[in-house]
Amino acid sequence: MTIKIGILGYGNLAKGVEAAIRQNPDTKLCAVFTRRDPASVKTKTEGVNVYSVDSIMDFKGKLDVLIICGGSATDLPEMTPLYSKTFNCIDSFDTHANIPKHYEAVDESCKANNTTSLISAGWDPGMFSIQRLYANCILPDGKDYTFWGKGVSQGHSDAIRRIPGVKNGKQYTIPVESALEAVRSGKGPDLTTRQKHTRVCYVVPEEDADLAYIENAIKTMPNYFADYDTTVHFITEEIFNRDHAGMNHGGFVFRTGVTGFDKDNRHIIEYSLKLDSNPEFTGSVLVAYARAISRLNAKGEYGCKTVFDIAPALLSPLSDYDMRAHLL
Amino acid sequence: MTIKIGILGYGNLAKGVEAAIRQNPDTKLCAVFTRRDPASVKTKTEGVNVYSVDSIMDFKGKLDVLIICGGSATDLPEMTPLYSKTFNCIDSFDTHANIPKHYEAVDESCKANNTTSLISAGWDPGMFSIQRLYANCILPDGKDYTFWGKGVSQGHSDAIRRIPGVKNGKQYTIPVESALEAVRSGKGPDLTTRQKHTRVCYVVPEEDADLAYIENAIKTMPNYFADYDTTVHFITEEIFNRDHAGMNHGGFVFRTGVTGFDKDNRHIIEYSLKLDSNPEFTGSVLVAYARAISRLNAKGEYGCKTVFDIAPALLSPLSDYDMRAHLL
Numbered sequence: 001m002t003i004k005i006g007i008l009g010y011g012n013l014a015k016g017v018e019a020a021i022r023q024n025p026d027t028k029l030c031a032v033f034t035r036r037d038p039a040s041v042k043t044k045t046e047g048v049n050v051y052s053v054d055s056i057m058d059f060k061g062k063l064d065v066l067i068i069c070g071g072s073a074t075d076l077p078e079m080t081p082l083y084s085k086t087f088n089c090i091d092s093f094d095t096h097a098n099i100p101k102h103y104e105a106v107d108e109s110c111k112a113n114n115t116t117s118l119i120s121a122g123w124d125p126g127m128f129s130i131q132r133l134y135a136n137c138i139l140p141d142g143k144d145y146t147f148w149g150k151g152v153s154q155g156h157s158d159a160i161r162r163i164p165g166v167k168n169g170k171q172y173t174i175p176v177e178s179a180l181e182a183v184r185s186g187k188g189p190d191l192t193t194r195q196k197h198t199r200v201c202y203v204v205p206e207e208d209a210d211l212a213y214i215e216n217a218i219k220t221m222p223n224y225f226a227d228y229d230t231t232v233h234f235i236t237e238e239i240f241n242r243d244h245a246g247m248n249h250g251g252f253v254f255r256t257g258v259t260g261f262d263k264d265n266r267h268i269i270e271y272s273l274k275l276d277s278n279p280e281f282t283g284s285v286l287v288a289y290a291r292a293i294s295r296l297n298a299k300g301e302y303g304c305k306t307v308f309d310i311a312p313a314l315l316s317p318l319s320d321y322d323m324r325a326h327l328l
Numbered sequence: 329m330t331i332k333i334g335i336l337g338y339g340n341l342a343k344g345v346e347a348a349i350r351q352n353p354d355t356k357l358c359a360v361f362t363r364r365d366p367a368s369v370k371t372k373t374e375g376v377n378v379y380s381v382d383s384i385m386d387f388k389g390k391l392d393v394l395i396i397c398g399g400s401a402t403d404l405p406e407m408t409p410l411y412s413k414t415f416n417c418i419d420s421f422d423t424h425a426n427i428p429k430h431y432e433a434v435d436e437s438c439k440a441n442n443t444t445s446l447i448s449a450g451w452d453p454g455m456f457s458i459q460r461l462y463a464n465c466i467l468p469d470g471k472d473y474t475f476w477g478k479g480v481s482q483g484h485s486d487a488i489r490r491i492p493g494v495k496n497g498k499q500y501t502i503p504v505e506s507a508l509e510a511v512r513s514g515k516g517p518d519l520t521t522r523q524k525h526t527r528v529c530y531v532v533p534e535e536d537a538d539l540a541y542i543e544n545a546i547k548t549m550p551n552y553f554a555d556y557d558t559t560v561h562f563i564t565e566e567i568f569n570r571d572h573a574g575m576n577h578g579g580f581v582f583r584t585g586v587t588g589f590d591k592d593n594r595h596i597i598e599y600s601l602k603l604d605s606n607p608e609f610t611g612s613v614l615v616a617y618a619r620a621i622s623r624l625n626a627k628g629e630y631g632c633k634t635v636f637d638i639a640p641a642l643l644s645p646l647s648d649y650d651m652r653a654h655l656l
Contacts (some may be wrong), residue, residue: 019588023468044589100653120656127462129656130640131599134455136655137616137643138609140351186602259612260347261372265604271459274514276593281466284587288465308644308651312458313636315465323636325428327464328448328457 003027003294009069010034010041016283017067024287026317060086064294067286084109088297089117090286094125107304116297118305121289122282128253130307131271135255142257145183149173151249159224160201163217165209170244172200183254186266199230204240249278288315331355331622337397338362338369344611345395346373352615354645388414392622395614412437416625417445418614422453435632444625446633449617450610456581458635459599463583470585473511477501479577487552488529491545493537498572500528511582514594527558532568577606616643
């Protein structure tokens with residue numbers, strides 16, 4: 001059975017989803033919906049039409065899953081509950097503090113309409129969350145560590161670009177190697193925010209901009225940079241476009257803990273991702289969960305789900321027998 | 329609700345399960361069953377009696393889960409199907425090639441008796457299998473690598489000890505650092521068995537034993553050592569007892585793969601375990617799955633399960649809300 005997928009939006013993440021669908025022969029991209037003029041959007045997949053989001057209700061009953069590729073700040077809190085009334089939806093909502101509220105809104109829509117949606121898929125939240133949960137269950141007496149990077153933080157890059165005199169800018173979050181090593185040693189160090197990550201900024205200034213002002217404005221910015229060791233490099237637009245166009249990211253999840261009657265045996269669980277393309281990897285996760293969500297809905301399991309609720313087998317195109325025989 | 333657990337067997341793994349139950353306040357050890365004389369076995373947990381396995385049927389209806397700590401060669405293929413007729417069982421069956429057959433036998437017992445059992449829990453099979461499955465679903469176009477060690481291989485240690493002239497022996501499997509680095513680079517190397525692991529043996533010879541004979545017998549042993557770079561160290565019994573009494577183990581699971589329309593973005597997923605005590609870590613995994621299995625049985629989901637069938641949330645003592653709020 002082919003899983004019929006629609007994508008709402010056509011930015012970087014949506015293109016990552018589109019590429020992932022090509023790598024999963026049991027899935028099919030049926031439609032792209034946009035808030036822009038549909039004539040201005042051209043998909044890479046042959047034969048797939050682009051529609052105005054206003055006509056999305058015409059697809060009721062024609063899609064197994066709608067993957068919503070919008071922003072967590074304003075798009076998803078509105079869109080996922082709304083479209084869950086009609087479709088099984090998947091999003092990558094990543095404002096950790098607001099997940100419970102978002103969950104409630106989506107769950108209500110799903111239960112009233114016999115749909116099944118999954119929120120907060122991707123790698124963090126997503127694969128990193130799964131690692132945290134498994135590791136906490138296995139080592140109840142332990143400590144968690146999550147490191148991000150090396151990779152581009154969109155929020156911090158945006159913050160740089162809002163400073164007067166900045167033409168373009170990009171911020172890399174970089175885990176501190178000595179902090180990683182301290183965690184890997186199993187000693188269970190207490191690490192402050194500053195000790196875990198450094199921030200490196202590449203800034204293209206406007207002509208005649210006050211570089212000292214910009215550097216100070218970045219390094220003292222509360223919440224974003226003030227609590228970190230921050231380095232600012234001024235570069236030309238040419239270098240920026242040549243060296244900083246990528247969307248690489250990644251990170252590490254650790255749990256260290258002890259077992260035994262005397263708690264004297266130490267264990268270290270480490271999971272890491274090194275991703276050339278954050279949106280393509282995230283899109284690949286979303287497509288795997290589309291498979292799971294369409295199966296759950298077919299079984300009559302309605303409501304909002306998270307990655308915690310999905311048995312790993314539901315993500316796979318393999319038969320249960322083949323999984324047991326070849327991957328267990 | 330407290331999860332009432334029985335343990336069958338009282339070797340290293342069973343003791344690891346017993347210690348893990350202490351770290352999970354919602355679980356309780358109710359009984360230990362042994363094939364030895366029960367009077368000869370003393371548990372570490374106050375107030376827990378040891379019974380002959382012959383009286384295990386007296387506990388029908390009194391245990392939520394029976395954790396069977398037996399060997400994969402002869403014990404588990406017989407025990408898990410047998411006791412699944414009466415109890416929800418968990419085992420750590422680890423003969424990968426025979427998993428499908430074992431699954432069928434246990435599934436038949438469970439379905440005929442409305443019980444729920446889980447086979448092949450631990451770290452490989454177990455946590456490593458889960459990593460392989462998730463990573464395969466996310467990166468369908470990629471390559472898998474599993475490395476074991478540094479750690480003690482029981483099977484290889486046994487093989488050494490069967491050589492005439494060997495009084496005691498232990499074998500460590502060690503991943504080749506350059507092979508790990510080649511995989512981490514994302515280049516997707518093809519690696520032979522010999523290129524991935526080396527084997528280091530510590531041997532206590534009998535008095536007047538022929539050391540050259542022993543070393544040659546080890547290094548040329550088919551299946552076990554002939555395909556590896558093997559080093560043999562002869563040591564005294566004192567040094568053996570001082571330095572080689574531990575049960576540490578661990579390993580690495582990688583998947584590297586590509587995404588994108590031109591498949592030009594590379595991603596590296598790495599999971600690793602460094603375990604001071606193989607049996608205590610394995611025991612901790614088994615206890616987490618005991619929680620899941622008792623919940624599934626209470627919901628009327630009968631049959632044989634593997635780690636692939638268990639949603640991560642089922643392993644946790646936390647409420648769904650707390651998981652979403654704090655771990656997602």
